[in-house]
Amino acid sequence: MKIRLGLVVLMVAAIVAAPRCFAADSSAPRVGLVIGNSKYPDADKPLSQAVSDAREFADELKRAGFDAELAEDLSGDAMRRAFDRLYQRTKPGAAALVFFSGFGIQSGRQSYLIPVDAQIWTEPDVRRDGVALESVLNELNSRGASVKIALVDASRRNPFERRFRSFSAGLAPVIAPSGSLVMYAAALSAVVTDNDSAHSPFVSALREEVRAPGLSAEEAFNRTRTAVTRASRGEQVPWISSSLADDFVFVPGAATADKPTAEKPAAATAPVEAAKPALAPPEAKPPQAAEAKPASSGGDDDKLVLALASDPTVKSLTAQIADKPSDGNAYYRRGQVYASKGAYRTAIKDFDEAIRLNGKDVEAYNNRCWARTVIGELEPALADCDQALLLRPNFVDALDSRGLLHLKSGRDKAAIADFDAALKVNPRLTSSLYGRGLARKRIGLTSEGEIDLTTAKKLDPNIGKEFAGYGVK
Template identity: 95%
Template sequence: MKIRLGLIVLVLAAMIAAPRSSAADSSAPRVALVIGNSKYPDADKPLSQAVGDAREFADELKRAGFDAELGEDLSGDAMRRAFDRLYQRTKPGAAALVFFSGFGIQSGRQSYLIPVDAQIWTEPDVRRDGIALESVLNELNSRGASVKIALVDASRRNPFERRFRSFSAGLAPVIAPSGSLVMYAAALSAVVTDNDSAHSPFVSALREEIRVPGLSAEEALNRTRTAVARASRGEQVPWISSSLAEDFIFVPGAATAEKPTAEKPTAATAPVEAAKPAPAPLEAKPPQTTEAKPASGDDDKLVLALASDPTVKSLTAQIVDKPSDGNAYYRRGQVYASKGAYRSAIKDFDEAIRLNGKDVEAYNNRCWVRTVIGELEPALADCDQALLLRPNFVDALDSRGLLHLKSGRDKAAIADFDAALKINPRLTSSLYGRGLARKRIGLASEGEIDLTTAKKLDPNISKEFAGYGVK
């Protein structure tokens, strides 16, 4: 499953018109840990920007009302103690933020933040000495944080990479709990080189955007990505993943005017709210409360309500300028789906597939959306096609598992969830779905183990599945 939606359609519509929640109005506690690591003994020289960026970013967060702790050139023990203090400061309902600038390494499809004293010669050393970003976000979630934000400037060519053959450059996608917003300074598996300036272009742009009054965190990060991509002429494009169920605003105040765009789409062609990653798909998919298909009128209202979003405007402008841009249709479809405008999402995925009959991501996401709204047979055809195009595609296995679960084909659901978990043992939706299916066929103890494990990874997973109409 690709897009996890955290709210039902009716609640979404109400939220659009309602006042901001506690996270948005800054009444909830705000805690942060900011780390700048520059002096790695294995590197040829200290990183020129990490510590200075961390200091200034910590100051920025304090001005925004965060209780921010700053750490510089931290050893493994010091980093673990700093994270423990962050966990202790994270109370239920809090917004918790982690900023890291230094070296990062991906291993086993996870991203690790590297302390300055790490002794890395083999891949197991990464997992021993590094701090797994997923583990940090999951721990913050277990402490009750309603908003988890991770900003990572660690997509650098590091000094350890030639020491083991299985090394992969850059950072890996993160499987984060609901209510998370993650941003990397560069695209997945990509690296950038520090320039001679005192501050990285990523952090400079980020600081500028988060101080804009009334601007949501998703919008601030999307503007940051656009600014960095523009400044680097497309050589550095930050990566974003979001499963926020509500807007979070760094600096409360009246929303500011949008930055001008080259081409303004008309109201008839503009669509949704999208502060989601353009280069990579969203990590999560969330719920609908019933099997009933959403009325087209509700869908139209959502599209109109979200029409002013700058990301949607940009995607719509791309489509107007180049109607054959299947990727723009696909990305806009993701946004529609993430906000509950399912019919419009399907239309965009239809176009993406018409333009590229081998667009496996579009087939998978159309399968998931159709599953959510109860169009199960067309959904099955989409999932089957996605798996024909890309065998063992974990997202399509997960989507088809949900489809079988909703159809009452419990053994088929277990087979698909088993296959997905063999590829990614931490895929919470497959764990929970398999637990439900196992209990249905009488494997009560095995099912309970799956459900308990999934809930530890994501305490909101049961609400998500209830939203799918599956219990």
């Protein structure tokens, strides 16, 4: 499955309906990793601000009570070890923060953080040598972090792009788990140039705002965006995406009112044109094929689509589509956002468009298979998964999606075969471990099934709730 979510409809509905409150973050563990990469051999010269910005921001985090590790000019192996140490320090309920300044590349609809020794000549090299931001956030989530924050100052014109035939500048929107707050130093797909000052305008503004007592992280980031936009006269506009349910505060205390707060987007009064009302996901039911039914229509999904109309990622992607209706990538990314929030039928419509524009979009086929499986449209879902695997044999995400489909259909042996194949590619794929465990128990392999379920729950304590949200128990 390309997109991972549990009872997202209930969570999003709660976020929409409930007033925001301050989380008890002052007592929760706080861990951070701050990376400044400046000395890239492929660049004409070292980045002038990456290391100094990282040092300054690491100091700010330590003053705010974070157990923050500072790392500079990391190779690929060193970056992976640094992230592994962060994961080990992340305990259930913790607030985990990642700051990265250096070069970043978007490839395959994801943003990758690039180590200094990366050998990048083709786009597959990006996925081999880079660290995917979405993977970092998902791993922090699986470790139980209640708040996940990513600050990325990597919207630079990098030295690798001239080697690609097809290249998208800047960074891509991130599909982050619930409880995440992500901020880029510049707008999606935009690039900025370092100036000659000791620190970037982004970190200079951010450092000031996170010091304010009682100011929520989301408001601090909004103020940072306003300050950077004004300082650059609109040439650099940071991008923010938030799915926090509670306000996280860097410095506890009474909120200050000495600065005007950045205006937040007004609630949408109607869905955007391309995001027509979708249908609610099915209730969790036993996984027999005869009981798999399409979701019934209702007002809950209408509310989701209305709420998402003002989501920064949805707004940005909708604007891209309006400007260029042939942009299949924008349809695909927006479909991911809708699906991750539970607006499955609206997501399927976007995947439809992505596939219409590019009949070989293997990831769109896989995600449409997954979304159709969740709402019980099993026959067309199977055709989508089969097509994805025809286009890309042994595609681990499609194997995982088809395994879920077989599980919902009651074809347990077929599900085990697909999950086995997925786990050969990625032995730590939690959803395949859990799905195989359920299937094994159904066919009488109780002890083997329990081992799979226990292993999956250790990797992701919420995996059971996720499958229950799919209608599989």
